[in-house]
Amino acid sequence: MDVGSGPSDAEVVARVLGGDREAFGILIQRYEAGLLRYATRMLGSRDAASDAVAEGLVRAYRHLASCRDPARLRTWLYRIVANRCKSHLARRPRADVSLDDAPPVADPSDNEAALEKAEQLALVERALMTLSPERREAFVLKHVEGLSYEEMSAATGERIPTLKMRVHRAREALLQALEEYR
């Protein structure tokens, strides 16, 4: 992704590889929010997501020279963070996958509409966490992060028909889960 009139990803990568370490901050600023959002949706925990993204970005920095196509850096970063998320999920008992570390907090200054919105978000997050990690990954990459199926295939290493099937099943399961929560 190239942002506005700023340097392209490939240019920034070249600067970092040329020794300009601080330039890596440009890439972090560019992709941090999306990667955090993705990891939060995958792990159901903002703390765990921060860890996964931080680990992933440090890993990306250390292996930047191995990024074969810096113009597609975004996909490469998603792949690294996706793998970190899988490691976190593999290390964590299923019972620990929860949104409890970030529940909607009822601040006295919140108005009713804001509280209702928080409740709805909690409901949706809970429904998302009922999906298998594979379906959740496919759904979030497709719909929340807006990746194309080709980009998703590059980020996950899965075939496009497999990803399509996972997205389709995830859509149906999510709608079904939300129907049951009503």
Next chain:
Amino acid sequence: MNPMDPKFHQALDGEIGMDALSPELRREAERLDAVVAMLAAAPAAQGVAARVMAAVARPAPSRPRRMWRWLVTPHSLVLRMRPAWSLALAAGILLLAVLPSPQIGPALGAEEGIAQFVARFPGARSVAVVGSFNDWRPGSIPLEDRDHDGVWRAAVVLPAGTHEYMLVVDGERWVADPLAGRYVEDDFGRENSVLIVQPVMH
């Protein structure tokens, strides 16, 4: 839920226009849009950038220091590549020892066996085994290093059968047992060690 009309997915995948959907399917698509909009709200950054930049700013250790660290730090890669002398030392790593031991006999059922774990992690503060037998919960089966020689041990009663496991060092580093002999890839592409517990014969 029954699979939805394929048109629903085709429209959401951009293969056909939304106007090809029935009013009912269009409402479902709108529900999904609302869900996505909620999930798309980015969480606060929580200082990730500062953590990453601090990590990358740390100067890379010198080659001798890296060598020294390689020799003394028992992380998974090191263990797999450890020289022969150390492997010999670690030969005590025993995946499974079926001991028809009378002293534990009363607690053992016919469908249980004893698994003995031995691993060498000099300098580790704690070592535990996690696996399919304890829901991968660190801490429930700790290994002990009573004589502080870096060799950690535990013997536990497990149900007979095939189990997947890993070792957790210092509560945070997950390591496949380098001498497990058998490994299996889990759903996430990670490699777990495998042990087979034989039932104790009475």
